[in-house]
Amino acid sequence: MNRAFTNARLIDPANGLDEIGNLIVENGKIFAVGKNAKTPSGVKTHDCKGMSILPGLVDMQVFTGEPGEEHRETLATASQAAAAGGVTTMITMPNTNPVIDDAALVDFISRRARDTAIVRVHPMAALTKNCNGQSMTEFGLLSEAGAVAFTDGDRAVMNALTMRRALSYAGTFDALIVQHAMDQDLQSAGVMHESELATRLGLAGIPVAAETAIIDRDLRLVELTGARYHIAQISSAESVETVRAAKQKGLPVSCGVSATHLMLNQNDVENYRTFAKLSPPLRREEDRLALIAGVADGTIDVVVSGHNPQNEEAKRQPFAQAAYGTVGVETLLAGLLTLHHADGVALDTLLACITARPAELLGLEGGTLSVGARADFAIADLEAPWVVNADTLRSKSQNAAIDKRKVQGQVHACYVDGKAVFEL
C-alpha cells in the first residue's frame, strides 16, 4: 500500500510549504513530505514530472439531488465530478427531498456516501425543521450523527427571533450557523441583480440591500449571542466591506464566495442566459473585483463551488421561471487557478480558501499535507489551459455557467486515503 510521489511541486498553505520534493504515503496516511522526504526502497514510485501536489480540496457548498431528485445528481455522480476536480471532501446541503433535518437522515447521507461516493461526504443539516425558517432542528443529535454545520441551504432564515434563538442554542455545541443572505421580501420577484441591465431585459431585480440587510441584522445577533456565524456566499462589494469591519471588531464571523462569482458578472445573463441565473445573483464588475480583493486580503475565508445541478428542463425556461444554480465542483480548482493567473492573487491564499480554511471552520481533519494526515491530495498541472465544455463534465447535469470559458489548471489525479479515485 505504500507509494512515493516524486519530482512534485508540493504546495500546502496550512504548513507554508511550497517546494520541489516527494510525498510518501503509507497505509493511507502521509508518511513524509518535502524536499528531504526520501523514497524508501521497494516502494512503488509515481513520477509527477514537475506537476503540483495539493491537499485535496474541501468544497463547503455542494447541492445534490439525493435523496428525492436523483435525476439531477446523486452522491455518487457528484463525487465523481468532485474527484475529477481534485475535491476530496464535499459538504452537502440539506435542501433535498426530504430535507436533512433529522439524525436518521444525516445517517442516511453518510451511509449512502460510504457505499456509493468516491470522495468524503459530510452533510450540513437543516437549521430549521423542513427549512421552514420557524423551529430549530436538534443541533445536538444532528451533530452526534455527523452534521458539520447548520443551514437552511438556499433559503434565508427570515425570522430574526428564530435566528437569535438558533445562534444562542448553537453556542452549547460550538456549532457553525450558515446563512444564505437573501432577504426574501426585498428579493420579491427578483431574479437577477437590480440594475439598468435588468431594466432593459424587463426582469425584476434583486437589490444589494437584500443581502446586506440580512448580514447587518445577523451581525447584531452574533454580537448578542457570540455564536459562530458563516455567510455561505456573499456577492457584493458592500458585503465584503461589512464582513471586513465585523472581523476587525473581533466577531466570530466568516464568509464564502462562489468561484463563479469571482469569474463572471451580471453581463453573463445577457440574452436571458439561464445558466448564469444564480442565487445570490451575479452582480456588477466592481463587485466581482471587490470579491477578489476580499479573497486576497483574507476577508473572505472560503471559496465554494455552490455546485447546484439542474437538468435541462429546469433551465430551458423563460428566465424568471428557470431554476437557480450552476454545476461547479469539477471546475472549482481550475476557476481559482485562472484567477491566480489572470488577477495575480497569491497561490497559497487561493488554495487555503479551498483546503485548510474550510476544514478548520468545520472542524474537519484534512485540507493539509501534514505528516500523519490522511493522504487526500490532488496532482495538478497548474498552468495547463483548457476550455470548459459542459457536455463532458462528469456531473449528471450540464448546467455550467462557465461553459465555453477558457480556464487554466488541470487536475491529473486525485487520491483519497492514498487510493486513486481519479486519473486523467
Place this chain on the structure above:
Amino acid sequence: MTSIEIKGAFAHRDLLGIDGLSVSEITYLLDLSDNYVDQNRQIDKKTSVLRGRTQINLFFESSTRTQSSFELAGKRLGADVMNMAVKTSAVNKGETLLDTAVTLNAMNPDLLVVRHGDSGAVALLAQKMSCAVLNAGDGAHEHPTQALLDALSIRRRLGKLQGLRVAICGDITHSRVARSNLLLLNAMGAQVHLIGPQTLLPVGAEKLGARVFTTMREGLEGCDIVMMLRIQNERMEGALIPSVREYYRLYGLDREKLAYAKPEALVMHPGPMNRGVEIDSAVADDPERSLIRDQVEMGVAVRMAVLEALAANLPNNTGEAE
C-alpha cells in the same frame, strides 16, 4: 414591391423587439405601414401578399385588441389565421411553452405571433421554431408593434419624430410598451421623459437614454406627446401606490395636468384605458388632442407591414406578392 427589395430593407427572420433594428429598418416599416393605412380605408381591403401562408396567433396572456389587430392584419393580407389561447397556471407555464412550440412547429406555420407573460419567453420559443416569430409582448421586456404603431400615429399627425419630446407616464417598471417606445423614440431622435412615482420607475432608466421625473408638472414641460400607460389593478391598493385616488390626483391626466405640456400637445394611450384612474375622459375623447383612436387604426396597418416584411424573408418565399 419585390421580395428581394424587402430582404435588403428588413433582414431579420423574426421581430422580437425594437432592440437591434436600425433607423432605416424602422423607417422602412413605417413607410410600408403608411401604404396599408390607405389601403385599409378603401372598400376592398384585401391583398394576396400572404396567400397560402398560415399565421398562428399564440397568446399565453389574454388580449382582445392586440390579438384581433393581428388577426385582421393577417386576414387582409390573405393568410389563413388561427388563434390559440393557452391557459397557463404558474406551475406548468414554462413546460407548456416549449411543448407548445414543438407541437406548433410540426404544423408548419409560416408566421407565429406570440404573447407571453415572461420577459424573454418569445425569444426562447423562437429558437425552437422554423418559421418567422413576432413578439406581441413578452413580460416587461418588449412590445415592438405597439412602439411602431405609436410612432406611425405620431409621424402621421406631426410629420416627424426627430426632435420631438415625448412623455411616457405611469407604471414604467412593468411596461413593455414603455421599453419598446423608449428604444424606438431614442433611435429616431426624439427625447423621452419617463414620469411616475418612484415605486413604478425602474432602476437605471436614465442610463437607457431617458430623463426621469416623479412629478407631472416637471416631466411634461415642453412635451409634444403625452403617452399614458395603463395601471394594472394588482399594482394598486398599497403595494406600489397607496390608492387609486392618490394616483389619479398626482398622475392622472386631466386638462389641468395636460396644460403643463406644450399647448398643442397630443395624448396617447395603448389601451385599454382605466378612465378616472390614469386618464380623464375629457382628455381621452378630445378629437383635437387625443390620438387614441388613430393608434388602434395604425395598429392594423403596422402589423400588416411587419407580417409582409417577415414573410418576404421566409426561406420558401415564391414571390407571391406580385
